[in-house]
Amino acid sequence: MRVLVVEDHKELAATIAVGLRREGMAVDIAFDGEDALRHAAGDSYDVILLDRDLPKIHGDDVCRALVARGTRSRVLMLTAADAIEDRVDGLGLGADDYLPKPFAFAELVARIRALARRNQAGRGPVLARGDLRLDTVQRVATRAGRRLELSSKELAVLELLLGAGGAPVPTRELLARGWDEYVDPDGKVVKVTISRLRRKLGDPPLIETVPHNGYRIST
Amino acid sequence: MTIRLRLTLIYGGLFLCSAAALLAITYVLVHHQYTGAFFISSSRRGLVTVTDAKGLLGVSPSPKQFPVPIGPKTLVTNGKLAIAAAQGQSDAALHKLFVDSAFALAVMAVLSLWLGWVIAGRALRPLRTITETARQISASNLHRRLDLAGPDDELRQLGNTVDGLLARLETSFEAQRQFVANASHELRTPLTLERTLLELALSDPNASIESYRHTCEQLLAVGEQQERLIEALLTLSRSQRGLDGHQPCDLASIASAAAAAADYDVLAVHTTIQPASTTGNPRLVERLVANLVGNAIQHNVEHGTVNLTTETREGRAILTITNTGPMIPPVELDRLFQPFQRLDGSRTTSHGLGLGLSIVRAIADAHHATITTDALADGGLRVQVSFPAA
Numbered sequence: 001m002r003v004l005v006v007e008d009h010k011e012l013a014a015t016i017a018v019g020l021r022r023e024g025m026a027v028d029i030a031f032d033g034e035d036a037l038r039h040a041a042g043d044s045y046d047v048i049l050l051d052r053d054l055p056k057i058h059g060d061d062v063c064r065a066l067v068a069r070g071t072r073s074r075v076l077m078l079t080a081a082d083a084i085e086d087r088v089d090g091l092g093l094g095a096d097d098y099l100p101k102p103f104a105f106a107e108l109v110a111r112i113r114a115l116a117r118r119n120q121a122g123r124g125p126v127l128a129r130g131d132l133r134l135d136t137v138q139r140v141a142t143r144a145g146r147r148l149e150l151s152s153k154e155l156a157v158l159e160l161l162l163g164a165g166g167a168p169v170p171t172r173e174l175l176a177r178g179w180d181e182y183v184d185p186d187g188k189v190v191k192v193t194i195s196r197l198r199r200k201l202g203d204p205p206l207i208e209t210v211p212h213n214g215y216r217i218s219t
Numbered sequence: 220m221t222i223r224l225r226l227t228l229i230y231g232g233l234f235l236c237s238a239a240a241l242l243a244i245t246y247v248l249v250h251h252q253y254t255g256a257f258f259i260s261s262s263r264r265g266l267v268t269v270t271d272a273k274g275l276l277g278v279s280p281s282p283k284q285f286p287v288p289i290g291p292k293t294l295v296t297n298g299k300l301a302i303a304a305a306q307g308q309s310d311a312a313l314h315k316l317f318v319d320s321a322f323a324l325a326v327m328a329v330l331s332l333w334l335g336w337v338i339a340g341r342a343l344r345p346l347r348t349i350t351e352t353a354r355q356i357s358a359s360n361l362h363r364r365l366d367l368a369g370p371d372d373e374l375r376q377l378g379n380t381v382d383g384l385l386a387r388l389e390t391s392f393e394a395q396r397q398f399v400a401n402a403s404h405e406l407r408t409p410l411t412l413e414r415t416l417l418e419l420a421l422s423d424p425n426a427s428i429e430s431y432r433h434t435c436e437q438l439l440a441v442g443e444q445q446e447r448l449i450e451a452l453l454t455l456s457r458s459q460r461g462l463d464g465h466q467p468c469d470l471a472s473i474a475s476a477a478a479a480a481a482d483y484d485v486l487a488v489h490t491t492i493q494p495a496s497t498t499g500n501p502r503l504v505e506r507l508v509a510n511l512v513g514n515a516i517q518h519n520v521e522h523g524t525v526n527l528t529t530e531t532r533e534g535r536a537i538l539t540i541t542n543t544g545p546m547i548p549p550v551e552l553d554r555l556f557q558p559f560q561r562l563d564g565s566r567t568t569s570h571g572l573g574l575g576l577s578i579v580r581a582i583a584d585a586h587h588a589t590i591t592t593d594a595l596a597d598g599g600l601r602v603q604v605s606f607p608a609a
Binding site for chain 2: 009011012015016018019022053079080081100101102103104105106
């Protein structure tokens with residue numbers, strides 16, 4: 001899952017990013033409205049965490065611009081203003097959710113996951129294929145009832161593959177949605193993560209390589 | 220008693236008085252004419268004609284004639300009889316005039332009260348509009364205005380005055396709202412950071428003494444930042460409250476002390492100090508000068524300059540501070556003095572709290588000092604604060 005954090009308070013942005021990366025998300029940071037729109041141009045984010053009081057372009061205008069573009073990304077507005085009118089205004093602009101500062105980090109993570117799930121219509125918090133189950137909220141994967149020790153990156157890749165429901169997921173997309181912008185663009189990291197994941201998932205093998213077209217979960 | 224009722228009674232009372240006076244005058248005049256001389260003449264047909272001095276009797280256009288027996292002996296007797304008859308007639312006419320006038324007066328009094336009620340209502344209608352609209356206007360719909368139509372009279376002027384007051388209130392409420400929104404952002408963002416840092420440190424599966432130490436250092440830095448912010452907010456609020464007393468303030472020594480205490484490395488700070496004294500709160504004036512000097516140093520260019528001068532001119536104690544620095548669009552100048560406004564529009568804390576110049580303005584206002592700001596053509600700012608000289 002890929003998240004863009006738009007927050008002009010640099011330390012807060014960096015701290016949120018650290019926390020979200022620990023939860024297995026790929027996180028990029030933008031410090032102002034212009035930067036946010038530039039980052040979001042590729043539309044590769046599942047969720048955009050948008051502070052409302054931003055320099056250069058106000059958060060409200062960023063939200064409007066994103067909605068006008070018909071973005072796939074879900075927008076979670078963060079703001080210090082917590083009056084009911086402010087929340088209603090924020091949601092009225094097209095934001096998908098609204099979280100007033102200061103918030104509990106666990107709630108932020110839960111909301112981001114809930115928003116990301118909305119992109120896959122009808123998908124519950126638990127993804128399953130055969131005897132493999134992935135609880136995307138608890139971040140726990142089991143195979144035949146046995147818990148798998150997966151790193152957050154491996155969990156993220158597994159979630160993307162399971163979420164595609166057996167359809168092939170191109171390496172490029174895994175890279176775009178599972179890693180942040182500073183990753184090597186050659187896809188070697190994807191290969192390494194997939195091979196580790198295959199080893200941890202055990203037999204019979206569940207991840208298939210689709211020649212020239214990435215990977216998929218076998219049926 | 221409402222103004223409308225009072226006006227109606229005044230209209231009605233005045234009408235009643237003047238109408239009664241008019242009728243009284245008419246009555247007196249008529250009465251006077253009846254009691255004047257009568258002229259008696261006889262005609263061949265045996266009629267005696269009685270006329271008053273003007274040839275008229277009462278309101279009748281023709282002379283009154285009274286049939287009497289004809290004969291030379293009877294003329295005088297007949298004349299007396301005629302006079303008596305005419306007297307009786309005029310008494311009756313006067314009585315009728317009195318009764319009719321009283322009736323007419325009563326009818327007109329009622330009519331005038333009703334008309335007075337209607338006219339007072341019309342005249343006071345704008346007042347009712349003002350009252351009703353003013354009742355409906357509260358802090359949430361201060362954008363509403365009375366917008367009275369009609370001639371430019373006293374009530375319209377009152378309406379325009381109230382509109383002007385509402386406009387000033389709206390501006391001030393808006394500024395207040397903006398201030399609260401900005402202050403809550405500035406206060407809640409570091410709170411969020413503190414909470415997130417703590418939660419992440421507690422939930423870190425790979426936590427070590429080192430990572431805890433790092434988090435503690437970060438938290439301390441955030442705490443210090445908040446302390447400075449709260450201190451600045453309190454100073455702002457204290458200076459907005461006005462001055463408790465006026466003590467002598469030596470602007471010259473305050474300025475030299477501020478220049479000496481300023482923290483800078485690659486800048487050149489020049490001072491031209493001439494005597495300048497004012498009165499007020501010396502601590503607040505020190506804060507004003509320190510904020511201006513700090514601002515001039517912070518928003519400067521490498522190897523730039525800061526010039527600080529004090530002087531007394533035309534009964535004013537004047538402090539001028541000029542610095543080299545980035546180009547500032549003249550339209551941005553006023554914004555700089557508003558709370559939480561920073562030149563680059565950011566809130567990034569490395570560039571101060573965004574309250575320094577607001578505090579300068581509040582302190583200047585409290586001391587009845589005026590601030591003149593000019594953006595210099597090749598970048599930088601010139602700020603002049605003119606205090607009343609002591």
